[in-house]
Amino acid sequence: LAKTTQPISMDSYEGQEVNITCSHNNIATNDYITWYQQFPSQGPRFIIQGYKTKVTNEVASLFIPADRKSSTLSLPRVSLSDTAVYYCLARRALTFGSGTRLQVQP
Amino acid sequence: EAQVTQNPRYLITVTGKKLTVTCSQNMNHEYMSWYRQDPGLGLRQIYYSMNVEVTDKGDVPEGYKVSRKEKRNFPLILESPSPNQTSLYFCASSFGGQETQYFGPGTRLLVL
Numbered sequence: 001l002a003k004t005t006q007p008i009s010m011d012s013y014e015g016q017e018v019n020i021t022c023s024h025n026n027i028a029t030n031d032y033i034t035w036y037q038q039f040p041s042q043g044p045r046f047i048i049q050g051y052k053t054k055v056t057n058e059v060a061s062l063f064i065p066a067d068r069k070s071s072t073l074s075l076p077r078v079s080l081s082d083t084a085v086y087y088c089l090a091r092r093a094l095t096f097g098s099g100t101r102l103q104v105q106p
Numbered sequence: 107e108a109q110v111t112q113n114p115r116y117l118i119t120v121t122g123k124k125l126t127v128t129c130s131q132n133m134n135h136e137y138m139s140w141y142r143q144d145p146g147l148g149l150r151q152i153y154y155s156m157n158v159e160v161t162d163k164g165d166v167p168e169g170y171k172v173s174r175k176e177k178r179n180f181p182l183i184l185e186s187p188s189p190n191q192t193s194l195y196f197c198a199s200s201f202g203g204q205e206t207q208y209f210g211p212g213t214r215l216l217v218l
Binding site: 099 | 110141146147148149150194196198206207208209210211212214
C-alpha cells in the first residue's frame, strides 16, 4: 500500500494561496491520487483527483511531478470556510491517515 | 438526490449489547466501506465490500462484522460492543475502489 505523509497542520490568512504537499514514495503505477476535505462532524468530501501533471477544477489544482512520488494540492485565495482537514490518498482509500489541519485566519 | 444514509446518527449503548448501524446508498455503487474516526488517528477503514456477497477486512476489523446481501446496503454489526469502540463511524460508497468515495453523515457511538 502506498503510505502517504503530509504536514499535520498549516495556518494561512484569507485571500492567500495555500499549497499542501503530500509524499507517496511507494505509489504504484496504476494508483490515482485523491484529495478530500473534511469539516468537523461531517464525512470527507472529494476535492480533486489526478494521475500525473496538473489537474484543475473549480475548487483547487493538483500538481503531480513526473516521478509521482509527491503531489501538491493548491487552494487559491482561501477563505475562512476553507478551514478543514485535508486528506491525501494514493491507491484505494483504505486509510486516510491524520490529514492536514488547515486553519484560515481573517 | 444521490446520497449515502446512515442510521442511527447517534447511539448510546452498554457493553455487550449487540447493535447494528445501517448504511444505504442510492447511486448503484459497487464499492462500499466502513471507517471509524478517532481523535488524532484520522479515518481508519474497518471493512469494505467490492460487490454483493464480497467483503474484506480493512485496517481495524476486530470486533466488527459486515454483510452485503444487497448492492445498496452495507450494515455494520457490533456483536458485543466494548468501550474502545466508542467512535465516529462513516460509511462510504463508490463505483470502484479507486473512484471518488461518497460519505454518509456519520454515526456517533458511545459504548458505556
